[in-house]
Amino acid sequence: MGILSVLDREHTVAPPGYSRWLIPPAALAVHLCIGQAYATSVYKTSLVKHFDASLTSVGVVFSIAIVMLGLSAAIGGTWVERSGPRKAMFVSACFWATGFGVGALGIGTGQLWLLYLGYGVIGGIGLGIGYISPVSTLIKWFPDRPGLATGLAIMGFGGGALLASPLSRQLLGAYDSGYDPNNSKSVADGHALVLLFVTLGLVYFVIMMFGVFNIRVPAEGWKPDGFDPSKVKQKALVTTSNVSAANAIKTPQFWLLWVVLLCNVTAGIGILEQASPMIQDFFRGAGGTSTVAVAAAAGFVGVLSIFNMAGRFVWSSTSDVIGRKPIYAVYLGVGIVAYFLLATIGHNSTAIFVLLAAVILSFYGGGFATVPAYLRDLFGTYQVGAIHGRLLTAWSVAGVVGPLIINGFLDREGKPGTLTAEAYRPALFTMVGVLAIGFIANLLIRPVAAKFHEKSTSSVEAAK
Numbered sequence: 231m232g233i234l235s236v237l238d239r240e241h242t243v244a245p246p247g248y249s250r251w252l253i254p255p256a257a258l259a260v261h262l263c264i265g266q267a268y269a270t271s272v273y274k275t276s277l278v279k280h281f282d283a284s285l286t287s288v289g290v291v292f293s294i295a296i297v298m299l300g301l302s303a304a305i306g307g308t309w310v311e312r313s314g315p316r317k318a319m320f321v322s323a324c325f326w327a328t329g330f331g332v333g334a335l336g337i338g339t340g341q342l343w344l345l346y347l348g349y350g351v352i353g354g355i356g357l358g359i360g361y362i363s364p365v366s367t368l369i370k371w372f373p374d375r376p377g378l379a380t381g382l383a384i385m386g387f388g389g390g391a392l393l394a395s396p397l398s399r400q401l402l403g404a405y406d407s408g409y410d411p412n413n414s415k416s417v418a419d420g421h422a423l424v425l426l427f428v429t430l431g432l433v434y435f436v437i438m439m440f441g442v443f444n445i446r447v448p449a450e451g452w453k454p455d456g457f458d459p460s461k462v463k464q465k466a467l468v469t470t471s472n473v474s475a476a477n478a479i480k481t482p483q484f485w486l487l488w489v490v491l492l493c494n495v496t497a498g499i500g501i502l503e504q505a506s507p508m509i510q511d512f513f514r515g516a517g518g519t520s521t522v523a524v525a526a527a528a529g530f531v532g533v534l535s536i537f538n539m540a541g542r543f544v545w546s547s548t549s550d551v552i553g554r555k556p557i558y559a560v561y562l563g564v565g566i567v568a569y570f571l572l573a574t575i576g577h578n579s580t581a582i583f584v585l586l587a588a589v590i591l592s593f594y595g596g597g598f599a600t601v602p603a604y605l606r607d608l609f610g611t612y613q614v615g616a617i618h619g620r621l622l623t624a625w626s627v628a629g630v631v632g633p634l635i636i637n638g639f640l641d642r643e644g645k646p647g648t649l650t651a652e653a654y655r656p657a658l659f660t661m662v663g664v665l666a667i668g669f670i671a672n673l674l675i676r677p678v679a680a681k682f683h684e685k686s687t688s689s690v691e692a693a694k
Contacts, residue, residue, distance in 0.1 A: 237442075239314030244446035250371040250454065252444060257364035257383035259441030260319050263434040264326060264360045265390015267295055268535070272398045273426065276418040281342050288342075291350045293629060298354025300626025303362045307619025308475055310359060315367045315445045322360030323438035329353025330431030338424045349427075360438070361387065361622070365602045366615035370448050373611075374457045376603040377554075381546030384599040388539035392532070394430075401426050467555055467675070471683040472610030478617045483608050483678050486671045491601055492624040492631075493668025494561055497569065497661045498594025499632030501587050502538070504640075505531045509584075511649040512577050522580065530584060537588040538595040545596030546603065554604040555675060561593040562669040566662050573658035577651035598625075608678055635660055 235241065270292050277288045310318040329352040336344025364383055372379035399411035406422035418426075453459065459470070478484050501508070506527040510520040522530075549557040568586045576583045601621065606614050636657050643653035 237317040242316045254382040256441040256444040258386040260360045261386030262390045265387040266394040268391035269394035280420045294350030295354040296629035297626045299357040300623040302355040302358030303619035303622040307616030311616045318363035319442045322356045325356030327431040327435035330427045334424045334427035362619045369606050375550050377546040377549040380602040381543040381599040385542040388595045468607040472612035475613040475616035477682045488624045489671040490668045494597040495628035496632040512651045534591045537592040541592030541595035542599035546599035549600045558672045566665045569662045573655045
């Protein structure tokens with residue numbers, strides 16, 4: 231009990247002179263690890279062969295993890311705020327690593343349900359807790375630049391796959407001499423998959439511990455040098471009051487922002503989930519052969535990952551300058567134009583196609599990174615992490631709705647490997663409508679009514 235007490239909030243208060251720039255790397259350590267969720271496609275084919283299952287059956291693992299991310303963030307958000315970032319990040323690391331361990335057991339015994347339980351359910355809980363755990367702390371350390379701070383950390387979630395994908399391939403190559411890391415069609419055996427999951431679980435746990443023991447909360451009354459809180463009052467839609475998580479979900483602003491995030495994520499997943507086959511289908515000739523090679527399509531996925539990651543930092547930092555509501559108008563408004571152009575002229579040039587898809591994915595990443603600062607503007611810093619957790623249920627819904635829209639239209643148009651750009655147009659035009667709904671919802675957001683504000687500061691101070 232004495233050892234675990236180091237995780238308590240009161241033992242994480244930063245001493246005088248502690249640099250706030252040490253906090254983003256601590257948060258980044260967690261987000262880089264849990265961002266591995268975007269790299270599951272690397273060993274998806276190997277899992278399909280090992281379990282003798284369908285792509286859909288194995289793909290469900292990722293869907294379960296994203297659903298559990300939203301649910302655990304929503305249910306555990308208040309606990310994360312109360313317990314502090316260090317304890318929350320430690321719990322996240324334990325669940326995330328255990329998820330890999332149970333998943334490895336499932337692979338080793340040939341029990342697919344154990345992979346669902348491990349990587350999907352247990353790992354998904356680690357995803358949700360880890361995703362929200364540093365958010366309110368970053369916002370408290372960077373009241374002058376909340377968009378930049380959350381962008382630095384959440385950028386790691388988008389970039390986690392950039393590290394995890396090549397790492398997983400090289401590890402599979404080391405554990406299975408018959409596996410070629412440079413061949414996207416190469417399949418690893420079950421023994422290699424077990425060792426991969428065990429290795430990733432252990433490595434990620436160690437890296438996340440770096441974040442756990444370096445995270446700090448600011449001392450009461452701390453503020454950055456030169457920061458004048460009174461200037462916050464001069465910005466539109468930025469409150470100096472606080473709203474509890476329980477009251478936040480009673481406001482129209484919360485649900486409008488929920489719709490905004492749902493629409494932005496749904497549109498982004500529409501590209502992300504189908505990226506590799508999509509670019510090949512768009513440039514398929516009359517004979518059925520695509521002018522885009524498999525290797526080039528894999529490179530396209532890498533480009534999208536870079537824009538997804540960069541958008542989380544660049545666009546969220548820009549929101550500190552122009553404001554959260556205007557930046558979402560850009561995400562959704564320009565996104566409408568980009569999707570329309572993708573549907574109508576995207577098949578004319580691979581350069582145009584890649585550029586439009588990259589812009590859409592940068593907005594997808596930017597939306598994730600900007601939303602905590604948007605919540606801070608509307609609801610204050612009191613329980614912003616818990617409110618963020620509840621809002622992430624929109625991500626869980628989008629994770630189901632986005633692929634359903636794309637795959638539903640494509641299943642109607644023909645079989646994979648025979649589709650052309652024409653087959654994608656109904657789905658892409660549907661995404662234009664989805665983004666239009668989000669654009670309108672964002673326009674309707676106004677300051678939160680005073681009746682939802684906390685009446686006294688005692689409970690607020692107690693939570694710091």
